[in-house]
Amino acid sequence: MIQHLETDGVPTLLAATGGPMRAGLTFRVGTADETLARHGITHLLEHLVLAPLGTADYHFNGATGSTFTTFHMQGSAPDIATFLTSVCANLTDLPTGRLEVEKDILRTEWSSRGSAALDDIPLWRHGARDHGLSSYPEWGLGRLTAEELRQWAARWFTRENAVLWIAGDRVPEGLRLELPTGTRQPVPTASSALPTTPAYFVHGARAVVLDAVVRRRSAASVFAEVLERELFRALRQDAGLSYTISSGYEPRGDGQAHLRALADALAEKQDAVLGGFIDVLAKLRVGRIEQSDLDAALAKRIDMYATAEADAARLPAYAFNLLTGEPNHTIDEHLAQLKTVTLTDLHEVAQEAYASALLMVPDGTSADWAGFTAAPIWSESTVSGSTYHARDDNCRLLVGAEGVSLISASGPLTVAYADCAAMLAWPDGARQLIGHDAIVLHIEPTLFDMRPAAMNVIDSGVPLDRQITMPPRDPDSLPQPGARREARPGRDSRTRPKRAGWETLLMVLSGLAALVVGGFTLLLTIGMLIEPTAEEDVAVLWGAVVVGWLLTVILALPIVLLTRGRRR
Known part of the structure; x- marks a missing residue:
């Protein structure tokens, strides 16, 4: 049984344990509450709070997730009291002496x-905001100041926005949670970068991954287990295509939950794994679910709740629900809900999962054939502005008052200043604009015929609080016109443009015509030089030679112009 108490105004959860005492102080704040330009502020604050405690003998740590930050430890009651009291003291009076050192540690951790x-x-x-920020480096570390960290702590690390949980028989004596007064913070609204679902995107990993958003309920958590059993049976036991099969169910705090599943693949088996994976999803979607799989999944969950440590083990999740306003249930209530789950319920979850599905597929494959829509890697519109041509291909850059567009034969990339999540700025003039939709537009001054005024327009268009100064780059690493560049289509890079179809056709026709006329003219010229010709015909024939060579040059001109334009 989980007891509800209060410690210095902080809601406190207590559950018995047969092992060593452990405790955690959880706050409703995480990376989803940040912006891309300040990404890393919560993680940095967590490190600063724990840094002065680095020589303690007991085991402790901190964890920063998408929506929660927890300081936790395992040890004796006096050690727990000392640790959590020190954490709260450091949150109230943030020790910033190691600010730059901890920034370097976090950069090393990421690298x-x-x-x-x-x-x-x-x-x-989600794009480059709220729940999508966990995919990005902590670019905000560089410009974060001690004062900004203090303001962040005062807003989010308050007694009203915290829950203390303890696996033990009592609240440790001497524990003081001296935290400022604040308000309970709601979970951020999840954004979407997907115009439609089910959708898919291509990734270099040798795995197929499903991500779906479903209603949070017992049937959904059971479905995750049933899905894993089906994938294991189809892809490993029967076909021998995958080694690692896994699934997961993670509540988001807003009444929804992420349901995920993964199956790995050898390079030569990727098509087969993708096909088998989608076949399993289709089977469950039409309701072909085995009662034996449901029974096995239920038995596994019921066994988990039957252990003596069941209440202590679910303390972190219980605190999660308390902070987000989600309902908490006793073990008996959980068991009663599980026993009501039917095959019809699982069929509903399967349809929900398919409708919201985002599928990650390996390089060289697609899921169009299965009804999945490719997630957008190009923008739907462009801005109006001054045009600047690339020096080594037929790309062009549009710099306007509203934003920037990069136009290529493959498609446009556009980032409006108002929708720019962050702009990375290098001292050599390079800029990388990242839109809220995760579209990335990279500008290298060495590759475009640009004037300094164009960069000033961009710098003045992006709000200062979204600009991130990057460290200097090695001059030898700067891209130069004519150098080979890797083509990486997607949201994290631009694509090297392909030659348009009409250009290829024109070059082929032009080449054939120039070859025929030039060949005939060459034969006529050789004949004129080798064999004597009547004087009355000499002028006419030499005139034909001149006209033939002139016509050959004219016919070959489109090839020369298109090639030079592409190099420029």
């Missing part, structure tokens, strides 16, 4: 972080 298949899912679903 050494491995790439996971799920990392880009938030970006593609």
Whole structure:
């Protein structure tokens, strides 16, 4: 049983445990409450709070998630009291002496972080804001000041916006939670960067991943387990295509939950894994769900609630619900809800999951054939403004009063200043604008025939609080016209334009015509030089030679102009 108490005005949850005492202080704030230009402020604050406690003998840590930040530890009651009291003291009087050191530590942490298949899912679903920020580097660290961190702490780390949870038999003596007064903060509204669903995007990972948004309920959590069983049976046991099969169910705090599933694949088996994955989704969507799978999933959940540590184990989730206003239930109430889940309920969840699905597919594959729409990697519109041509291809840049557009043969990329989540600015003049829809527009002055005034227009258009100064780059690393550049279509880069179809056709026809006329003229010229010709015919024939060579040059001119234009 979980007891409801209060400690210094902070709601407190207490549940018995057979192991060592552990506790956590959870606040309703995370990366989804930040902006891209200030991304990293919550994580940095967490590090600063814990930094003075680095020499303690007991085990402690902090965690910053999308919507929650927790300071937690395991140890004796006096150690827990000392730790949490110190955390609150540091939140109230933030120790900023290690500000720059902790910034460097966080940069190192990001640079050494491995790439996971799920990392880009938030970006593609939500864009460069709220829940999508977890996909981005913590670019805001550089310009964050001590005063901004103090303001952030005063707004979010308050007693009304916190819950204390303890797995133990009592609240430790001497524990003081001296926090400022504030208000309970709601979970941010989730944005969407997807015009329509079900949708898909292409990723370099050798895996197929499903992300869906469903109503939070017992049937949805059970469905996640049933989906994993179906994928395991189809892709590993029967077909031997995948090794790792996993699924997850994560409440978001707004009555919705993310349902995710993953299946890995060898490079040569990616098409087969994608096809098998979609077949499983289609099977569940039409209601072909086995009663035995439902029974097994229910038995697994029921066994979990039957352990002596069940209440202590669900304390963090209980605190989550308390902070977001979601209902909390006793174990008996959870068991009663689970026993009411039917195959019809799972069928409804399967249809919800399909309707909101975002599918990540491997390079070289697509999901159009299965009714999924490609997530947009290009913008639907362009801005009006001055035109600047690229020096080594047929791209052109439009710089206007409302925003910037990059036009290529493949499609346009547009970021309006009002919808710019952040602009990265390098001392050498390069700029990277990131829209709220996650569209990225990168400008290298070395690659465009631009005037300094154009960059001034861009810099003045993007609000100062969204501009991020980047460190200087090695001059030898700056791209130069004519150098080979990697083409990476998507929201995180621009695409090297392909030659338009009419250009290719014109060049082929022009080349063939120039070859025929030039070949005939060449033969006539050789004949005139080798064999004698009657004097009365000499002028006419040499005239034909001159006209032939002139016509050959004219016919070849489109090839020369189009090639030069592309290089420019």
